[in-house]
Amino acid sequence: MTTMESLIGLVNRIQRACTVLGDYGGGENTFSSLWEALPSVAVVGGQSSGKSSVLESIVGRDFLPRGSGIVTRRPLVLQLHKTEQSSQEYAEFLHLPRRRFTDFAMVRKEIEDETERITGKTKQISPVPIQLSIYSPNVVNLTLIDLPGLTKVAVEGQPESIVQDIETMVRSYVEKPNCVILAISPANQDIATSDAIKLAREVDPTGERTFGVLTKLDLMDKGTNSLDVLEGRSYKLQHPWVGVVNRSQADINRSVDMIVARRKESEYFATSPDYGHLASKMGSVYLAKLLSQHLESVIRARIPSITSLINKSIDELESEMNLLGRPIALDAGAQLYTILELCRAFDRIFKEHLDGGRPGGDRIYGVFDHQLPAALRKLPFDRHLSLQNVRRVVSEADGYQPHLIAPEQGYRRLIEGSLNYFRGPAEASVDAVHFVLKELVRKSIGETQELKRFPTLQAEIAAAANEALERFRDESKKTVIRLVDMESSYLTVDFFRRLPQEADKGGNPASTTADRYAEGHFRRIGSNVSSYVGMVSETLRNTIPKAVVYCQVREAKQSLLNYFYTQLAKKEGKQLSQMLDEDPALMERRLQCAKRLELYKAARDEIDSVSWAR
Numbered sequence: 377m378t379t380m381e382s383l384i385g386l387v388n389r390i391q392r393a394c395t396v397l398g399d400y401g402g403g404e405n406t407f408s409s410l411w412e413a414l415p416s417v418a419v420v421g422g423q424s425s426g427k428s429s430v431l432e433s434i435v436g437r438d439f440l441p442r443g444s445g446i447v448t449r450r451p452l453v454l455q456l457h458k459t460e461q462s463s464q465e466y467a468e469f470l471h472l473p474r475r476r477f478t479d480f481a482m483v484r485k486e487i488e489d490e491t492e493r494i495t496g497k498t499k500q501i502s503p504v505p506i507q508l509s510i511y512s513p514n515v516v517n518l519t520l521i522d523l524p525g526l527t528k529v530a531v532e533g534q535p536e537s538i539v540q541d542i543e544t545m546v547r548s549y550v551e552k553p554n555c556v557i558l559a560i561s562p563a564n565q566d567i568a569t570s571d572a573i574k575l576a577r578e579v580d581p582t583g584e585r586t587f588g589v590l591t592k593l594d595l596m597d598k599g600t601n602s603l604d605v606l607e608g609r610s611y612k613l614q615h616p617w618v619g620v621v622n623r624s625q626a627d628i629n630r631s632v633d634m635i636v637a638r639r640k641e642s643e644y645f646a647t648s649p650d651y652g653h654l655a656s657k658m659g660s661v662y663l664a665k666l667l668s669q670h671l672e673s674v675i676r677a678r679i680p681s682i683t684s685l686i687n688k689s690i691d692e693l694e695s696e697m698n699l700l701g702r703p704i705a706l707d708a709g710a711q712l713y714t715i716l717e718l719c720r721a722f723d724r725i726f727k728e729h730l731d732g733g734r735p736g737g738d739r740i741y742g743v744f745d746h747q748l749p750a751a752l753r754k755l756p757f758d759r760h761l762s763l764q765n766v767r768r769v770v771s772e773a774d775g776y777q778p779h780l781i782a783p784e785q786g787y788r789r790l791i792e793g794s795l796n797y798f799r800g801p802a803e804a805s806v807d808a809v810h811f812v813l814k815e816l817v818r819k820s821i822g823e824t825q826e827l828k829r830f831p832t833l834q835a836e837i838a839a840a841a842n843e844a845l846e847r848f849r850d851e852s853k854k855t856v857i858r859l860v861d862m863e864s865s866y867l868t869v870d871f872f873r874r875l876p877q878e879a880d881k882g883g884n885p886a887s888t889t890a891d892r893y894a895e896g897h898f899r900r901i902g903s904n905v906s907s908y909v910g911m912v913s914e915t916l917r918n919t920i921p922k923a924v925v926y927c928q929v930r931e932a933k934q935s936l937l938n939y940f941y942t943q944l945a946k947k948e949g950k951q952l953s954q955m956l957d958e959d960p961a962l963m964e965r966r967l968q969c970a971k972r973l974e975l976y977k978a979a980r981d982e983i984d985s986v987s988w989a990r
């Protein structure tokens with residue numbers, strides 16, 4: 377195989393693989409497009425400019441749909457493969473692998489049918505290409521993309537927007553720097569008004585990648601010629617203009633053979649008084665060779681950047697595949713192992729949140745440092761130990777016999793009443809920490825990359841972790857309530873013994889009985905109780921956090937999933953595989969990544985295997 381054949385063959389193979397994967401440039405696709413990096417030749421021209429005729433004479437076969445209106449409604453990627461002389465000519469569609477078309481009338485029919493399969497009978501256009509390979513001794517290796525003809529008006533049954541839609545589609549091809557533009561203009565029309573040249577001028581102002589083709593030279597008025605165009609004086613391009621003479625409508629109607637038409641075309645130039653001196657550089661056979669050579673040199677120049685795109689894509693895909701993880705094993709043992717691994721991965725992240733490697737654990741300290749003290753400060757002791765209330769409680773406790781020295785019962789009741797208020801903040805601390813832990817579970821599940829693919833297992837782990845947290849919460853509540861109850865069950869005697877004696881304080885030992893019941897007395901009782909309660913509050917402010925950490929935080933760190941593990945051990949293979957039920961979108965993505973990786977690797981091998989003539 378010559379270098380040229382292998383280079384174009386290389387691009388052809390990569391192109392086919394791209395189409396199979398739905399990569400033909402354009403939006404939606406989340407993968408970088410290899411298609412767009414590949415050089416190609418796009419055929420553009422106004423309606424009836426002779427596009428189909430040029431393509432057919434390059435191929436040496438008629439196989440393109442004909443008719444009035446907009447016939448080409450999907451891009452046709454036409455890959456030409458030169459085969460041994462005298463070998464059988466055939467065509468193959470990518471969407472019908474293994475079916476060889478030897479009858480080119482059937483090829484035409486299939487293009488029509490396949491166009492409609494996507495666009496419906498609505499005469500809409502679609503950017504999804506049809507891919508056709510032709511194997512023939514009469515072609516040169518070349519890939520051409522036939523695009524809908526540029527038009528100015530919509531016709532029967534076609535929406536108004538089609539004019540713009542076609543231009544947009546054609547433009548999307550020709551504006552790519554890798555696209556060689558084959559701009560078809562009819563000779564019997566002023567070149568300045570050519571749709572093809574207008575578009576080419578816009579997207580390729582320097583004319584580096586535009587090949588001008590002038591059709592219908594035979595249809596010019598007698599006595600006029602196109603030498604100004606063909607010799608580059610009317611519109612200058614970097615590449616020489618090529619004139620062609622295709623079959624006329626009458627030839628087509630008489631089904632003049634393409635090979636005969638090619639011969640007639642070369643006779644036309646050879647004997648033409650106007651173009652005779654250009655004969656060797658005119659005609660569709662020459663055009664095909666010129667394009668093939670040019671395409672080859674473009675491909676050669678593009679190979680390094682294609683290679684680096686491929687390598688970059690392979691790296692990206694491989695790291696994505698790593699994130700997506702391997703497909704799951706089928707036997708129960710391996711599945712259990714996988715589940716345990718995933719649980720551990722989650723647990724690790726959860727612990728990092730508590731221990732400070734990740735944020736969130738500090739919010740637990742926030743509960744102890746702010747929420748709890750604030751709640752304790754807000755307890756309504758002022759009201760409970762108001763003069764009025766103290767007087768009421770003490771009197772009620774005394775009954776018919778008022779206390780003589782100190783109101784023992786009254787003190788107890790006031791203290792007990794006060795201590796009851798501590799239940800609220802104690803339970804609230806437990807709940808607050810519970811919610812922090814729950815939130816950390818949620819976060820940790822989200823952050824466990826390995827779990828992303830298993831929504832079912834995610835839900836199971838979340839449920840198990842939350843259940844465990846509930847249990848820890850119940851335990852913790854019991855414990856903090858017990859702390860409060862312990863305070864009421866035995867009062868600190870020393871505190872009261874150390875209180876200054878009533879008599880010492882008054883300064884007047886001869887104080888009257890009336891004095892005893894005076895305001896000052898109750899106020900003192902209130903303030904004594906208040907300082908006792910303050911002392912208890914201080915104690916609880918320190919002990920509640922200890923209880924909460926002991927019952928909830930420490931347990932969560934040590935045994936969040938313990939119960940889940942024992943449940944897991946009892947499960948059967950089927951239940952385990954249900955837990956490892958992957959997100960279908962993810963399975964799809966892995967499949968796509970794998971296919972794409974295969975494509976890129978194959979492309980890389982292809983490139984490696986082509987020996988360069990440097």
Ligand SMILES: Nc1nc2c(ncn2[C@@H]2O[C@H](COP(=O)(O)OP(=O)(O)OP(=O)(O)O)[C@@H](O)[C@H]2O)c(=O)[nH]1
Pocket residue numbers: 421422423424425426427428429430443445447448525591592593594595620621622623624625626628
């Ligand atoms: N005499 C003569 N007729 C030509 C030549 N090129 C094209 N024609 C005729 O011009 C008409 C239009 O040619 P097509 O090849 O169908 O043009 P097209 O650009 O593909 O047209 P649409 O696909 O409909 O946009 C046909 O009747 C061809 O026979 C040529 O060089 N000489």
